[in-house]
Amino acid sequence: MTTEPTGSSTGDAAEHHPRHTLDEVIHSPVRLSVVAALSGVEKADFKTLRDTIELSDPTLSKQLTVLEAAGYVEISKERSGRRARTWVRLTGAGRAALGAHLDALRAIADLRLPPTSPPGA
Numbered sequence: 001m002t003t004e005p006t007g008s009s010t011g012d013a014a015e016h017h018p019r020h021t022l023d024e025v026i027h028s029p030v031r032l033s034v035v036a037a038l039s040g041v042e043k044a045d046f047k048t049l050r051d052t053i054e055l056s057d058p059t060l061s062k063q064l065t066v067l068e069a070a071g072y073v074e075i076s077k078e079r080s081g082r083r084a085r086t087w088v089r090l091t092g093a094g095r096a097a098l099g100a101h102l103d104a105l106r107a108i109a110d111l112r113l114p115p116t117s118p119p120g121a
Contacts, residue, residue, distance in 0.1 A: 018107035025070045026101045030055065030063050035072060035098045038090035046086035064088060072097055 026032050033053045038044060044052075050060045067073040072094030077084045090098075 018104045021104040023097050023101045026097055031067055034063055035094055039098055043087045043089040049088055
């Protein structure tokens with residue numbers, strides 16, 4: 001009786017590779033930067049977030065739209081005198097998605113191939 005080693009490249013073992021659990025929404029470097037920055041605060045104003053991550057207004061706006069559509073951030077506007085200030089908050093779903101994504105990245109980084117025997121051994 002022969003058995004395949006665990007983690008072989010045949011069968012459905014490949015489906016268990018941690019890359020399959022990466023979140024495609026968060027995987028973008030800009031969006032990952034946004035959710036990571038927001039994870040340490042209750043909320044952040046648009047300008048602070050933009051300056052911290054070093055993005056242009058249009059780029060941050062576009063990426064926030066993607067994150068909002070996924071339910072990972074909430075965007076609100078508050079008026080202060082004649083000025084409106086845009087606030088961004090990471091949702092519970094966003095925090096959970098970030099945590100799972102970081103776990104998958106750690107699992108990928110920790111993955112090691114099994115030792116191989118030299119030819120003729």
